[in-house]
Amino acid sequence: xxxxxxxxxxxYREQAETIRSMARQVSLNEPRHKLLxxxxxxxxxxxxxxxxxxxxxxxxxPEPKA
Numbered sequence: 001x002x003x004x005x006x007x008x009x010x011x012y013r014e015q016a017e018t019i020r021s022m023a024r025q026v027s028l029n030e031p032r033h034k035l036l037x038x039x040x041x042x043x044x045x046x047x048x049x050x051x052x053x054x055x056x057x058x059x060x061x062p063e064p065k066a
Contacts, residue, residue, distance in 0.1 A: 005049075008046075008049045009046040009047075009049040009050045009053070010046075012042045012046035012049065013042070013046045015042050016038075016039040016042035016043050017039075019035050019036075019038050019042070020036065020039045022035055023035035023036050023039070
């Protein structure tokens with residue numbers, strides 16, 4: 001069962017920003033591109049984490065009674 005951590009997506013995004021900042025300081029193309037790729041991967045993970053959290057919250061919400 002998925003156990004959402006509300007700050008997990010934010011953690012991924014913070015890590016991605018740190019990596020992008022490092023990439024701006026790297027003058028060689030290949031390492032810079034690898035860092036930017038890692039930052040993009042972390043953004044994907046953040047979006048996936050948010051999707052999972054939304055799904056978990058909709059499953060845990062009781063259905064309204066008619």
